[in-house]
Amino acid sequence: MHDDPVPSWEEVAQRYGRQIYNFAYRLTGNPDDAADLTQEVLLKVRRGLGSYTPGTFEGWLWRITRNAFIDETRRRKRRATVPLPEGDRDDTGAAPPPEDVLATVRLGEEVQAALLDLPYEFREAVVMCDVVGLSYEEIAESVGAPIGTVRSRIHRGRKMLRERLS
Amino acid sequence: MNHPADLLSAYLDDELTAVEIPEIEAHLSDCEECTAELEEVSAARMVIRGLPLLDPPAWIGSSDVVPIGSARSRRAQRFTRWAAAAAASVVLLGGVVVVSDDPAAVVDIDTMSSQHVARVVVDPGISTIRGPVAGP
Numbered sequence: 001m002h003d004d005p006v007p008s009w010e011e012v013a014q015r016y017g018r019q020i021y022n023f024a025y026r027l028t029g030n031p032d033d034a035a036d037l038t039q040e041v042l043l044k045v046r047r048g049l050g051s052y053t054p055g056t057f058e059g060w061l062w063r064i065t066r067n068a069f070i071d072e073t074r075r076r077k078r079r080a081t082v083p084l085p086e087g088d089r090d091d092t093g094a095a096p097p098p099e100d101v102l103a104t105v106r107l108g109e110e111v112q113a114a115l116l117d118l119p120y121e122f123r124e125a126v127v128m129c130d131v132v133g134l135s136y137e138e139i140a141e142s143v144g145a146p147i148g149t150v151r152s153r154i155h156r157g158r159k160m161l162r163e164r165l166s
Numbered sequence: 167m168n169h170p171a172d173l174l175s176a177y178l179d180d181e182l183t184a185v186e187i188p189e190i191e192a193h194l195s196d197c198e199e200c201t202a203e204l205e206e207v208s209a210a211r212m213v214i215r216g217l218p219l220l221d222p223p224a225w226i227g228s229s230d231v232v233p234i235g236s237a238r239s240r241r242a243q244r245f246t247r248w249a250a251a252a253a254a255s256v257v258l259l260g261g262v263v264v265v266s267d268d269p270a271a272v273v274d275i276d277t278m279s280s281q282h283v284a285r286v287v288v289d290p291g292i293s294t295i296r297g298p299v300a301g302p
Contacts, residue, residue: 010227014227017226018219018220018221018222021220021222021226025218035222035223035225038226039225042226042227082233108217108218115214119280126187127214129179130214130215131214131219135181151176151181154176155173156172158211159206161210161213162206162209165213
């Protein structure tokens with residue numbers, strides 16, 4: 001296993017900010033909570049970078065992200081809300097978007113709602129794999145579980161999602 | 167082999183070992199149940215991967231922005247509440263009190279007592295009280 005170089009905080013924010021935001025958004029379904037959580041994670045990363053010892057940077061980053069997310073959601077105890085449609089809202093009275101765009105928006109909402117309906121461990125594993133794009137090994141390191149557990153959570157999470165969407 | 171359910175997603179994600187791959191493929195060629203399950207999780211996988219990646223707000227990553235409700239801003243709120251409570255205790259000693267988070271909001275004790283009496287007089291629920299209540 002090679003040691004990743006330690007990036008600066010600005011590099012972390014630039015390179016991972018969008019991924020962390022999407023991770024938080026898909027787990028909460030709430031853009032404001034996702035933004036707050038992302039900034040909280042980045043500030044924690046900045047405080048922790050000084051004590052980071054070279055290893056697998058992604059594993060370290062996503063462990064912090066995951067723990068910060070769990071801490072914050074426990075504190076807030078706010079129910080996840082059904083998300084706004086993807087993309088910009090149109091309040092200008094302009095012509096409605098074409099049917100295929102509406103269908104995409106509805107599908108996005110349905111998938112998001114189905115994700116929010118999954119038990120947390122399964123939702124987390126599926127989002128880490130299919131939204132963030134982490135490997136099973138990186139997910140296992142981030143959540144502190146064996147690879148076999150990660151395999152199981154991803155598979156069962158996808159199955160549950162499929163059932164909820166059908 | 168038994169139905170290798172949990173390994174089907176790992177197969178789709180190319181996360182199996184070189185030993186496991188031919189075993190799974192041999193099983194799939196002979197098991198309709200697992201083939202159907204593979205198609206189901208494959209569909210779910212494609213749907214999630216098809217979700218758009220969203221752009222975070224522009225302020226994300228600014229080193230001077232502390233999110234609302236964060237641990238740090240909560241600490242600041244706790245201090246404000248503590249300071250307000252400490253200031254409120256001053257009124258018991260006949261001093262001046264800060265009654266809100268706004269440091270400019272200062273009310274003296276005479277104003278407070280006159281407002282209190284006025285509220286008592288106009289409240290029909292306690293109409294028998296006509297003025298300041300004498301102490302024991």
